[in-house]
Amino acid sequence: MNRTKVFGRILIQIPRRFLLFILTATVIAFITIGLAQISKAGLAPVTFISHNVSVTYTKDIAPILFQNCATCHRPGQIAPFSLMTYQEAVKQAKSLASSTASRSMPPWKPVPGYGEFQGERRLTDEQIALFQKWADTGAKKGNPADLPPMPKFTEGWQLGKPDLTFEMPKPYTLQPDGSDVYQCFVLPFKFSSDRYISAIEIKPGNSRIVHHSTLHQIPSQLAENIQADNQKDKNQVGYECFGDVGRDRQGKPIIAPNIGAWVPGRTTQFLPDGMARVIKKDSQLILQNHYHRNGQKETDQTVVGIYFSKTPPKKMLQGVPLLQVNLAIPAGEKSYKTTASYTLPVDFDIVQIIPHMHWLGKQMKVTATLPDGTVKPMIWIKDWDFDWQDQYQYKKPVHLPQGTKLEMEAIYDNSEDNPRNPNNPPKLVTWGEQTTDEMALCGIQIAVALDDQQSLDKVKQLQQRIRTTYLEYLERHHPSEPKS
Numbered sequence: 002m003n004r005t006k007v008f009g010r011i012l013i014q015i016p017r018r019f020l021l022f023i024l025t026a027t028v029i030a031f032i033t034i035g036l037a038q039i040s041k042a043g044l045a046p047v048t049f050i051s052h053n054v055s056v057t058y059t060k061d062i063a064p065i066l067f068q069n070c071a072t073c074h075r076p077g078q079i080a081p082f083s084l085m086t087y088q089e090a091v092k093q094a095k096s097l098a099s100s101t102a103s104r105s106m107p108p109w110k111p112v113p114g115y116g117e118f119q120g121e122r123r124l125t126d127e128q129i130a131l132f133q134k135w136a137d138t139g140a141k142k143g144n145p146a147d148l149p150p151m152p153k154f155t156e157g158w159q160l161g162k163p164d165l166t167f168e169m170p171k172p173y174t175l176q177p178d179g180s181d182v183y184q185c186f187v188l189p190f191k192f193s194s195d196r197y198i199s200a201i202e203i204k205p206g207n208s209r210i211v212h213h214s215t216l217h218q219i220p221s222q223l224a225e226n227i228q229a230d231n232q233k234d235k236n237q238v239g240y241e242c243f244g245d246v247g248r249d250r251q252g253k254p255i256i257a258p259n260i261g262a263w264v265p266g267r268t269t270q271f272l273p274d275g276m277a278r279v280i281k282k283d284s285q286l287i288l289q290n291h292y293h294r295n296g297q298k299e300t301d302q303t304v305v306g307i308y309f310s311k312t313p314p315k316k317m318l319q320g321v322p323l324l325q326v327n328l329a330i331p332a333g334e335k336s337y338k339t340t341a342s343y344t345l346p347v348d349f350d351i352v353q354i355i356p357h358m359h360w361l362g363k364q365m366k367v368t369a370t371l372p373d374g375t376v377k378p379m380i381w382i383k384d385w386d387f388d389w390q391d392q393y394q395y396k397k398p399v400h401l402p403q404g405t406k407l408e409m410e411a412i413y414d415n416s417e418d419n420p421r422n423p424n425n426p427p428k429l430v431t432w433g434e435q436t437t438d439e440m441a442l443c444g445i446q447i448a449v450a451l452d453d454q455q456s457l458d459k460v461k462q463l464q465q466r467i468r469t470t471y472l473e474y475l476e477r478h479h480p481s482e483p484k485s
Contacts, residue, residue: 056135057143058087062097065128066090067152069107073265075154078208079293080265085151087142094140098132108389115366115381116354118393120268159269160200163306165190167286171238172300175210175292181388182292185242187228188305191221192284197277197317200308201261202269203288207301212291212388216261216305217246223255224285246287253475256468257287258320259355259444261305262392270394276352276448277314280307291388316448318352319460323367323409324467325441326474330361330415332427337415339441342408343467346459347449349405350398354380355444360387360421361413361430367443372404379407380443387421398448411441432474 056062066074066084074084083089090097100106101124109122135141167188175182205211219227231247232240240247246257260278272278280286290303325341356365362385369377380393401407415427423437424430430439449456 054134055141055143056131056138057141057147058090058135059143059145060147061131061143062090062135063087064149065124065131067149069122069124071152072154078265079210079212081295091140091142094136098136101129101132104129108386110382110384110386110389110391111393112381112383115378116393116399117396119270119396120394158202158204158306160202160271160306160308163202164309165307167288167305167307169206169238169288169302169304172206172302173238173290173292175294175299175301177294177297177299179294181212181294183241183243184239184290184292185228185231185246186239186288186290186303187224188286188288190285192280192282195282196280196307197310197314198260198280198307199277199310199314200269200271202306202308203261203263204304204306205263205290205301206303207299208265209295210292210299211263211301211303212293213265213390214263214291214303215259215289217257217259217287217289218280218284219246219255219257219287220281221283221285223249224287226250227255227287242289246289256471259392260286264389264391271308272318272352273398273448275312275315276318277310277316278318278446314451316350316450318446319449319464321349321445321447321460321463322467323407323443323445324471325409325411326432326471328430328432328439328441330413330430330439332424332429333416335414335416335418336363337413338410339413340408340410341441341443342406343463345401345403345405345407346463347403347456349401349407349445350448351379351395351401351445352398352448353392353394353444353446355390355392355446356380356382356385357390357440357442357444358385358387358411358413359439360423361415361419361439362387362411363414363419364410364412365443366410368408368410369399369401370406370408372402377401392444407445409441409443413439431478 070084072078073080074082076083076085082093084093097106104124107122107124111118111121113123167190169186170189173184173186201216203214203216205214226249227247228240230250231242245254248254260280286305288303288305290301292301321343323341323343325339328339330337354367356367358365364381364383364385366381367379369379371377377399379399413430415422415424415430417425417427430437432438432440447460449460451457
């Protein structure tokens with residue numbers, strides 16, 4: 002007998018309610034499988050807003066824009082257009098729907114589930130769906146009474162008056178045309194003793210052009226010569242730099258620990274109680290600003306504020322980076338992977354994590370494998386963008402026991418399909434500080450008890466092993482440079 006006829010007779014004999022249940026369960030199963038495949042593909046799950054729900058600017062869209070976008074998208078800031086009014090937002094309705102759906106805006110790179118960080122700028126799936134429906138249904142304004150109050154922004158120091166401030170020696174002038182500029186400035190102050198720092202705030206002098214800033218410390222004897230040795234334009238303040246803060250007179254990259262940063266939208270935070278970072282005696286600070294041109298001649302004079310610890314700290318921040326200098330990324334390689342790891346010699350309390358690559362970077366993931374085999378996700382940047390790198394401070398320090406394996410995995414795209422590839426045509430790329438070089442580096446900031454000398458010694462031994470690896474690389478690939 003024909004199988005189709007048999008199956009049809011069986012269906013006829015099944016009660017309609019039960020048949021409806023079977024069909025519904027089947028549809029749900031296919032949807033579940035589909036969503037699982039979407040998740041595996043790395044796409045955001047789809048959230049639907051009911052057809053009966055009216056989405057308006059005043060009730061639904063403005064609250065999201067004010068909370069997540071207005072820091073940059075307001076007059077006088079780095080974003081190319083303002084989103085502070087309905088008239089401004091409605092012009093960007095389609096763009097808002099697409100940029101939020103792709104999660105390119107607001108810019109927040111860590112993948113959910115890989116660390117909980119302060120100051121997250123991540124939209125929910127429902128918020129993203131609201132932008133989509135608002136654009137698809139005519140981008141209506143709505144009832145003016147539903148509009149929330151306009152956000153207020155702190156124009157002065159977020160943490161109050163600093164204990165010490167530094168200003169760029171004189172204003173820097175950015176010409177209207179050309180590519181982005183990375184400019185370093187030696188700040189004119191020498192620390193005569195070790196100072197414990199609880200917070201650092203960087204305040205751009207011109208938010209229209211300062212894309213982000215980083216702050217570094219170096220020995221004063223190097224600071225005295227670094228500008229003269231690296232400055233190409235003697236009529237301009239500071240000197241051009243990328244990836245590092247410059248080179249010494251033997252051409253060796255200067256190791257300058259990063260102690261602070263600013264990006265648009267960042268809320269400056271004090272370190273947790275009892276913790277501090279140290280600025281060493283006979284050190285000076287170097288500010289690196291990333292400038293983005295806007296078609297007009299602009300000037301900037303950024304200011305740095307230092308907040309000293311009010312009480313003697315119990316724990317001090319130490320940098321123990323994950324580092325892989327043996328990079329050899331073949332030309333045309335779309336997915337080059339490298340790793341770096343170390344085993345914790347003592348318990349770690351990780352306060353901050355700072356991924357760093359250059360233009361070929363595609364992904365960076367850090368995991369911690371505990372002694373019992375449990376894998377703890379630390380951070381995952383799935384869509385690396387050099388222009389949106391940040392220092393990520395955990396909401397609470399992450400405690401990892403001695404014997405934990407901390408591992409970094411970095412993936413690069415050195416093909417011609419990578420629009421950010423600085424080399425055309427692509428070429429073999431190795432470790433280096435220049436725009437056309439690459440790095441595989443993730444800064445790890447840990448808190449170590451000052452009265453635990455044994456732990457401090459073991460951390461210093463790990464730091465020395467990492468530094469030795471770097472110096473050995475320099476010796477192999479740059480033999481003319483000094484070894485220490």
